Amino acid sequence: MNNYYIAVDIGASSGRLIAGWLEDGKIAVKEMHRFDNGVVSKNGHLCWELDRLFAEIVNGLKICKENNIIPKSIGIDTWGVDYGIIDKEGKLAENPFNYRDSRTDNILEKAFEIIPEDEFYKLTGIQFMNFNTVFQLMCVEDKSNIDKILLMPDLFNYMLTGEKFCESTNCSTTQMFDQKTRDWNWEVIDRMGYPRSIFPKVIPAGTVVGMMKPELAAELGIEP
Secondary structure: OOOEEEEEEEOOOEEEEEEEEEEOOEEEEEEEEEEEOOEEEEOOEEEEOHHHHHHHHHHHHHHHHHOOOOEEEEEEEOOOOOEEEEEOOOOEOOOOEOOOOHHHOOHHHHHHHHOOHHHHHHHHOOOOOOOOHHHHHHHOOOOOOEEEEEEHHHHHHHHHHOOOOEEHHHHOOOOOEEOOOOEEOHHHHHHHOOOHHHOOOEEOOOOOOOOOOHHHHHHHOOOO
């Protein structure tokens, strides 16, 4: 019996589930499901349809089950910078904002009043873009009910497993990542006034996050 591995790849306009396995010593792949993605407008802001995207992931896993492809593991890849807020009750506080939303227009000038541009770059070492996560968080006025912020792939992992982590390569897009320690840049976070508690543990790419939620695993025919 083959060991199957599922890659969930979601981009700004579409997503897909790819099954991979070893066959005669070579990697074989098969596209199992493809779906559209796009921006929607809600309350005057550009957002992602998180619930629909997660439903498409589940639909793709159901298609895998129908084809007797039961995954040994699932990996998720998406775009960077965008995130969801998990509140103190473990629920998504709101639909994740799209990086092209206008709320971060002219935000860089405000940020450089807190940390000067040259110093900011020395601390993080990535290109300044007004939609980087560090600047998006400046638009969240009330942070008191935040348990954790999760970047998009980590958010889907949370919906699948209930575990809250931040994978390092995606974390590097936030402009709050320390390239030397491979952890959050706590100096940037402290000086921006963000609570340290809202940032989950950073883990290397390829780390096993956790087991699928039992009720979802049962629905998909996946052994716990």
